[in-house]
Amino acid sequence: MTKRDDQLTWKDLRIGSIVAEPGSASQYQTGTWRSQRPLFDSSKCIKCGMCYIFCPEGCVEQNTEGYFEANLFYCKGCGICARECWPRAITMVEEEE
Amino acid sequence: MVKKVGIEVSVAVADAAKLANVDVIAAYPITPQTHIVEHLAQIVADGELDAAYIPVESEHSVMSACCGASATGARTFTATAGQGLELMHEVMYVASAMQLPIVMAVANRALSAPLSVWGDHSDAMAVRDTGWIQIFVENGQEAVDNVLCAFRIAEDQRVLLPVMIHLDGFYLSHVIEPVGFPEQSEVDQFIPPYQYPLPLNPDKPVTMGAFAPPFIYSEAKKVQDVNLRASKEVIMECWKEFGNRFKRHYSPVESYRSEGTKVLLLTMGSFGETAMTAIDKMRGEGKKVGLLKLRLWRPFPFAEIRQAVKGAEVLIVLDRSLSYGGPGGPVCSEIRSALYQQEKKPQVISFIGGLGGRDITPAGFEEIITRGIEISQTGSDQEFELFGVRE
Numbered sequence: 391m392t393k394r395d396d397q398l399t400w401k402d403l404r405i406g407s408i409v410a411e412p413g414s415a416s417q418y419q420t421g422t423w424r425s426q427r428p429l430f431d432s433s434k435c436i437k438c439g440m441c442y443i444f445c446p447e448g449c450v451e452q453n454t455e456g457y458f459e460a461n462l463f464y465c466k467g468c469g470i471c472a473r474e475c476w477p478r479a480i481t482m483v484e485e486e487e
Numbered sequence: 488m489v490k491k492v493g494i495e496v497s498v499a500v501a502d503a504a505k506l507a508n509v510d511v512i513a514a515y516p517i518t519p520q521t522h523i524v525e526h527l528a529q530i531v532a533d534g535e536l537d538a539a540y541i542p543v544e545s546e547h548s549v550m551s552a553c554c555g556a557s558a559t560g561a562r563t564f565t566a567t568a569g570q571g572l573e574l575m576h577e578v579m580y581v582a583s584a585m586q587l588p589i590v591m592a593v594a595n596r597a598l599s600a601p602l603s604v605w606g607d608h609s610d611a612m613a614v615r616d617t618g619w620i621q622i623f624v625e626n627g628q629e630a631v632d633n634v635l636c637a638f639r640i641a642e643d644q645r646v647l648l649p650v651m652i653h654l655d656g657f658y659l660s661h662v663i664e665p666v667g668f669p670e671q672s673e674v675d676q677f678i679p680p681y682q683y684p685l686p687l688n689p690d691k692p693v694t695m696g697a698f699a700p701p702f703i704y705s706e707a708k709k710v711q712d713v714n715l716r717a718s719k720e721v722i723m724e725c726w727k728e729f730g731n732r733f734k735r736h737y738s739p740v741e742s743y744r745s746e747g748t749k750v751l752l753l754t755m756g757s758f759g760e761t762a763m764t765a766i767d768k769m770r771g772e773g774k775k776v777g778l779l780k781l782r783l784w785r786p787f788p789f790a791e792i793r794q795a796v797k798g799a800e801v802l803i804v805l806d807r808s809l810s811y812g813g814p815g816g817p818v819c820s821e822i823r824s825a826l827y828q829q830e831k832k833p834q835v836i837s838f839i840g841g842l843g844g845r846d847i848t849p850a851g852f853e854e855i856i857t858r859g860i861e862i863s864q865t866g867s868d869q870e871f872e873l874f875g876v877r878e
Contacts, residue, residue, distance in 0.1 A: 396702040400709040405647055406586035407707045408685045409694035418700075 420447065424467030426482040432457045434479035441471035441480060489667035489733075496627035496659045497522030499666045500566070500592050500652075503634040505536045506674045507590075510561035513541040513552035518604045519656035520568040520594040527564075546571040550578035557587035557649075558695055560683035562638065565589065568656055569596030572610045576617070582649045583618030584711055585695050588641030588683075589649040591619075592634060594660040595756065595807075597843040605844020606656035608756065608807040611784070612817045618711055620650040620718055621784040625759045627664035630654045632735055635674060640725050642681040646718045653784070655757040657844060669733055677732060719786045739788035740795045744770055745777030749800040751833070752856055753779040755818055758805065758841060765852035776856055781818065789825050796826065802833040803859035805874075807841045815839060815871030834863045840874035851875065 393402065395417070404410060428441075432455075441458050442450045449464035450471060460471065472480040494502075500523050504512070512531065514524035531540040539561075541552050549565055557563040567575060572593055582589050595611055597603040611621070620640060624630045630652065637650040654660060669677070685693050699707050723739070730736040743763055745751055754762050759780040766778045779795050779802075781788075796802050806816025814820040819837040826832040836859040841847050847855075855874055862872075 398703060398706060400706040400713070403703075403706060403710050405684055406584065406695060407697070407699065407703075407710075408585075409697045410685060412692045412694075414694075415697075 419463055420466050421463045424462075424465060425485055426467040426469060427462065427465065427485055428460050428467070428469070428471050429481045429483050430457065430459050431479045431481070434477050436477050436479075438477075440474045440476065444470050444474040446470060489669065491665040491667045493663050494627070494666050495522060495661065495663050496630055496654065496666070497594070497661065498526045499627050499631050499664075499668075500634055500654070501526035501530065502668065503631040504564045504590075504592075505530050506668065506671060507562065507564070507635060507638045507678055508675070509536070509538050509564040511539045511541065511553070511556035511563045512565060513543055513549045513556065513563070514565050515543055515546050515549050515567070515571060517546070517568050517571040517596075519596060519606070519660045520566045520571065520592070522660065523566040523592055523594065546574035547578060550575040550582060553589045553591075554578060554582050554585065554587055555687075557582070557589050558585070558683075558687045560681075560686035562642070562681070563587075563589045564591070566592040566594065568594040569598055569604070569610045572614055573598065576614060579614060579617040579619060579649075581696060583715075584707070586647040586714070587649060588638075588647050590634065590637040590641055590652070591649065592630070592652045592654060594656040595653055596656040603843040604656075606658050606807075607842045607844070608653075609809075609842075611651075611653050612808040612810070614651070615785070615817065618648070618715060619785065620646075620648055620715070620722065621653060622650065622722075623653045623756045623782055623784055624659070625757055625780065627659060627662070627666045628735070629737070630659060631666055631668065632729065632733070633737070635669070635677065636722075636725050636729055636737070638678045639728075640718065640722050642678070643721045643725070644684065646714070646721050647683075648715060648718055653756060658757040673732065677729070716786050719783070719788065722783065737782060738791070739781075739783035740791040741780040741782060742795055743778040743780065745779060745795070745799075747798070748775045748777035749798070750776045750856065750860055751779050751796060751799045751802050752776065752852065752859070753781060753802060753804045753818070753822065755781045755784065756807070758807070758847060761847065761849055762805075762852045765849040765856070768849065769853060769856065787821060787825070792822060792825050793829060796833050799833040801836065801860060801863040803836045803838060803856060805841075805847075805855060806837065806839045806871075809839050809842065809873070819871070836862050837871035838874050839871055842873075845875060847874065
């Protein structure tokens, strides 16, 4: 389907609203739910990976330098990474826009 | 000509499911449905039907197992009653919204408390809005015929919706009636094997019942309503085809001696049989009264109801269920609402009776009609009358 999901009409839906493309949930931008975003401070980060392990969304990734960052397309801003980060390298800041 | 046999209606319903060559039966026994699933268990255990029989621990699991089976494309059947239907409730919405063509026979039973295993339509009315096609039958033959039709309707690629066949508990489920069965080869032609368009299949995975955020839920509900309404045409087409093949004819609203009468009684289910006796007697005495029988409950046959009451001045509706603190009878309130915008419409008088297996005799129906006519002339400050209740 070429239409965006939020442009589909009732006539576009498949039988029983079945989703026939495997993995299509990855296109769903849960990042819009966020009211706070995590800020990662690499000067404090010891690359332990606790944020990566605890992120319930699985959206924390390691970059080429080995530091962790959240994929903001999916990050819901729950703050679990900031709470679990014992070197205090992650701060939750308000989304301004 | 098909030879009729004397058979308990529950057993006949089970035999109809066997004739339909079902693949999966998931069931939990409950009075007065028990004999249906008991007989099916026997048929499967005896090797007379190649089907998976899943005895589960509750009706909630029955409907869940049925959904899973149907989603693989298996022809799926179950039966329940009363509290059992209520325990299935939430999963029934899943079956209809996921367009799984399950067929279920319901031996209608009153709801507790106080505990009653006897018949009325409280269970059926509680699942009114679950999105299933719902057909009420009047006798054993109609039960068998409509179980067969149910598979053809449910599996039609234009429909793909679950179907409930309502048969009154005890009044039908436990009586021995003359029933004619079609030949297996005739049924095979009438209900050919079908292919669910997007079945569960590891090689071609699909997601069924995915979550729908606010931006798409309304669209999913709209399509469900459109599909259920559109199924009426297929249901009527199926009944027509059934009539051509087996010479028994069904329609959404059936009339009995109603031509030119100003007073009509409307019933649903097995009470139609007794009401006919009362109508015959009253007609014999020169009283111009007729009977309407509502067979198709969902999708609601608006056009057919409006047509059937044309010219009538009084329409007496007998419900077998009570909407506490509301307008009284659920069937009556829907009929009132269907007629409200009509320029010319009969007065609609609501009676409720036959709750929890209380009999209404032919004399009782006469009394209801006479009292209904009286109310139409004098008016009433009550929403409905509970027939036969001791004051």
